[in-house]
Structures are given as C-alpha cells and as structure tokens.
Amino acid sequence: MTGDTTDPQGTAALRPSSRVTLDDVARHAGVSSATASRALGDHPHVAEATRRRVREAAALLDYVASPEATRLAGGPTGRVAVLVPHPSRWFFGELIEGLEAELRAAELDLVLFRVGGPEERHAFFARLPARRGVDAVVVLAFAVDEVEHARLASLGVVVVAAGGRVASYPSVGIDDHRAGRQAVDHLLHLGHRRIGMLAGGDEQRLSPDPDGRASAWRAALRDAATEPDDDLVVTVPWDGEGGAEGMSRLLGLRAPPTAVFAHCDEMALGAMRTLRRAGLRVPEDISVIGIDDHPLAALTDLTTVAQPVREQGRRAGAMVLDTLRGGPPPRVPPAEMLPTRLVLRGTTSPPGVPR
C-alpha cells in the first residue's frame, strides 16, 4: 500500500507513536509530505478523497501533529500572543473566545499574557516575554503609549488590536460614538433632557477611545437643542462599584438626572444597586441605559446597546492570519468597526411625574 522501498514491511506502524512522523503518514497514504501537511492542516487546496486518505493514515499510525508539520499560516513559531488587561472580565473573555477559535482553526497556538495593573504592564513591556517566539501580538482594548509602541515594533511581529483602535495598528472594534448616540438618542426620544452620564475612567487606559461615548452624549444633547450640563457627568472606574459610586454622586445633585447613560453595562448594574438602596424605582423614577449587552443585562432586564464582542475577537484573528499569510500590507491600517444595536428591555421609560 505504501510502495515504499525503505519500509517494505510497513514497520512504520510498529514504532512507538511518539516516533511517527509526517513522512510516515505521507508514505502510508501514498502522497508527498507536502500534500500530507496540507491535508492535515485543513488547507483548502486538497482533494477531499486525498484528505480522507491522509487522515485515515494518521489515525491508523496514531500520528500526533507537530507545529512544523501542519501549521497552515506562515511564521516560524505557530504562536500568537494576546495581551489582556483582565482575563476574568466578560468583555476580554469574549474577545479571547473569538480570537482563539479563529487561530485554532489555522492550528496556531494562543499564548496569554495578563497586563492588568500598571506595574504588570511596565514589567511586561520592559522584559518583553512576548519575544519568546510568537509571530503576532494581539492587544486587547488598552491604549499603548509611545514607549510600549516602540517596544512592540522592536519585536518585528504583526500587531493587531481588538476591542477598539489602538495607536496605528490594524484594529477591530465598534464605533463608540455611534453606540453612545444610540443610547442617548433613545433617552431623548423618550422625553428626557436631564441626562446623567457615568463615564468610564481612563486610569488603566482601558478605553482606547475615551471620548467617543462621552462626545456622543454631548452631541446628542445639542442636537436636541439642550445644553450639556457637565455637573451631570461623573467619571468612575469601568465596573459595577464604579457605577454604584457614580450614581450615588449624581443622586447628591440639587437637581438629579431623570435618566442615566452608563458607558458599560456593569457600570449600569452598579448604578441600579445604588438606586435600589435609595428606594428609587427603575424606570419609574430614573431610567438607566448601558452599552455592551453583557449576559447579565438579559438577566436584569437592562436596556442597552449591544456590541458583538466575540466577533471582534474573531475578526482580529482573521486579520492576523491574513497578514501572516503574506497579504500585501494596506496603505492605511484597517480600522474595522462592527455594528451596534439598541436592545430595549425594562430599564427605560418616559420621565415620570416628579415626586
């Protein structure tokens, strides 16, 4: 079956599985090693019958793939680094899910680096562990300063950003300004004019476009012939406790808002806890809207603007693959923006009668 004079008795199958090579599989299947590599690597240009024959040979011989044999994308290491501020947060986890699925299909490995706090980021960029053999780096939703930008450039690898625009890297994200407009315009349509905003703070530089959502609030109010009141804006961390604290401050105003626009759902949920504790009803007393469509938004009936996060991760992975496969670099790095949409649930309504 192999027609191979170097192994006439087909003893390749008798070697311990750890010794079976791609060449053994190719011989057994009666194809070249290059063809066997493409067949196992899900390369598109392989006849279905050939692919099947090679896979059967691989299974029969208990062949275990090694990166050099089956990796589809170019690059000498078969690894892609992903730099993540907070792996435990839904947003980053979803980006990772999409990215991993895309890269896994091309048999690339994803190496995860957490760059959460300022010291970890500093240590990371100073010591460049990502240098240890990766073909590409994906930055998840944190701004990169000049020093870090230079460090990444010194790696000589492909860099792609997901979850927002970062420096001048090819990126995929959403139109933050548009998402903000969808949220605030909804409140304006309901009749609200005194609209508070819980703005995500920038200490961790988690917001590549810190002004997009905030400028949307301002522009939407002006388009509704309403002067934006900066007393109605509080800047807090991008999480539940930040939202809770921010809502508390807004309630302390002489004239509190009748509706609140939170830059993300977790902040909105924190705001709702503050309102609950203050004995205020949502939406009867105050309307609340967020951005994301976090899984907890559905569980809490939170009205929000949905963004496709996993898809951003996938698109980032696809950009990495395109570049590794040697596509011509675009003259202007692409900044893909995926669409967002308003999701009406139960936390917004027209302004109620003042108590």
Place this chain on the structure above:
Amino acid sequence: MTGDTTDPQGTAALRPSSRVTLDDVARHAGVSSATASRALGDHPHVAEATRRRVREAAALLDYVASPEATRLAGGPTGRVAVLVPHPSRWFFGELIEGLEAELRAAELDLVLFRVGGPEERHAFFARLPARRGVDAVVVLAFAVDEVEHARLASLGVVVVAAGGRVASYPSVGIDDHRAGRQAVDHLLHLGHRRIGMLAGGDEQRLSPDPDGRASAWRAALRDAATEPDDDLVVTVPWDGEGGAEGMSRLLGLRAPPTAVFAHCDEMALGAMRTLRRAGLRVPEDISVIGIDDHPLAALTDLTTVAQPVREQGRRAGAMVLDTLRGGPPPRVPPAEMLPTRLVLRGTTSPPGVPR
C-alpha cells in the same frame, strides 16, 4: 569594565539589540552565563548586588530574554497548556488569572485551548494540539473520560486540575459538599423547610463533582429532621437562563418552595429574574441563595457562599511548578480544597406569611 579579552572595546553594546545574547550580558556584568541566567530568571540563590548588576547590564545592552536563557522551571519548552471550557465566563477567567500570574512569575508561558462544546473537546483530544511542546497541562473544571485520560497520559506531561477534582490528577478546588451545607443550613436556620434546589446539569461535564452540592441539600434537610422532596429539585444548565427556567418550573408546583438553593450565583440571578417577572419579592416571598460570590452577587445583594477562585488558579500553577522542579511525586495525588464562607446580603430571610 568587562575584563573580557574577546570584546575589549565592549562592542557588544553596539550590535543590534536582536543580536545581544545572554553571554554578552554575563560578560558585561562580569559573571558567568549560568549566574546571569539565574539572576534574570529571579532564581532565589543569587546575591542581590549581583542580580542588580546583571539586570543593569541587560537594560544597558537592550537584551531581550529568550526562554532557554531565563526560564526558571524545568522542562524543555517553557510552556503550559490550559484547557478551558468557556474563557468568557467569570469562573474560568478567574482561574486563568491566578494560573497566569503564578506561571508568569516563573517565566512560563500559558497557552490557552478552548474546549467548550462536545465537538471541540473531541477534536482537541483526537488531534492533541497540546502535544506541540508543552511541559504541563492544566484542566479547568471539566471531567475527563477514560479516552481523554489516556490521551493526556500519552502526552507524558504533568497534568493538574483546577476548579475541582478531575480523575486522579493533582487538583485544587473546594469542598462542594461543605459549600452546599453552608448554603442550605443557612436557609434551615432561618426556618425554611420547603427548600427548592436549582442543580447544575452535567451535559457539558462542567461539574467534576456533580453530586457534592446536591448531596449537601439532602443531608442538611435530613439533619433538620425533614424528608427531602425530589419534586423540589430541578436540573438545569449552569447559567442565568438555566436558573430562570428552573425557577419557573418550581413556581409551577402545587406547593412552591419558600427558599431556593442555586448551585451557582448565575443560576440564582436567573431565578431572581423569574421571580421579579412573577411579581414575587425577594426575600419577602422567596429566599434565594447561590454559591460563588460572583462579582454580580455584590451588585445584586445576593446572599451566597464565596469561593476563592483566583487562588485556586494560583495553587494549580504552584502545583505545576513544584512538579516541574522535580519534587518527588506524592504517593497519593493531592486534592487541595480551599475554604468557602457564607456571605450574607439581602436575598434571604425567615419564611414570610403565606399569601
């Protein structure tokens, strides 16, 4: 300063940074390469002054570490694979955070493999991409069947489980039975006897100890001289929608429970949405308790049993390092259990007056 006759003019510093080697750094610092390696790798047995001198030399020469030079733990690859069912879920993200921190400190890289649905798991184990050069594999909270167990064994690498006991691997998790007792005993102490349970289903084999929390419900009721009523048990997926669906079924009973024990907080939050929509108040009409102390528990005032998830990830990483460093294998693989504790918030109270 270098005293090195092979590079008397110190021209090492003039080479492009990508060419600077560990030997260059060692020479510049006036130490052996072995010492330089230990100094850069945070090895404990290096004098502080030496460590500083070597690091200054590395910074001056813009030396970029490579795995072979600075990796502290043994193993030829410097990489550890982590198998994750759902990276976007808080629980798995927290395990990853703890694991990554521990491994990063030892300069090991974490390679992430998502093994979410049955087909991905099957494909993963069938093709063993993890074979591509890792020294250890960490399994996050999913049961491994015999075929998969054999596959992992064929890798010849260290295997550790985090988030629960898995097969016979060294593991770190919590005492699920104890956590369940803490939850149900709390409800019994408040006076509840008709206690429903939202049990996490096992389709994705996400629960290595599917019976621990359920058996706790049964045992706690018996200890309170109450016969467990299986009509009060519904098995649903481990998420918010599962909890919502399960609560709906419990409300359909002729005699609904006065309190509900959900196997995890997300299920509890889903149950609370169902109750909210049914016009029922928590805790006045029905008490609800979960397990985890998920970040959303604090935002929704959910009473729960807290488990230290990030710490489980860290301990798993420490177990990996211990084994790679050549510690003698224990006769019985360790099954570490980290403590859990009741966190009282606002969703439980004594049974109310029946409507």
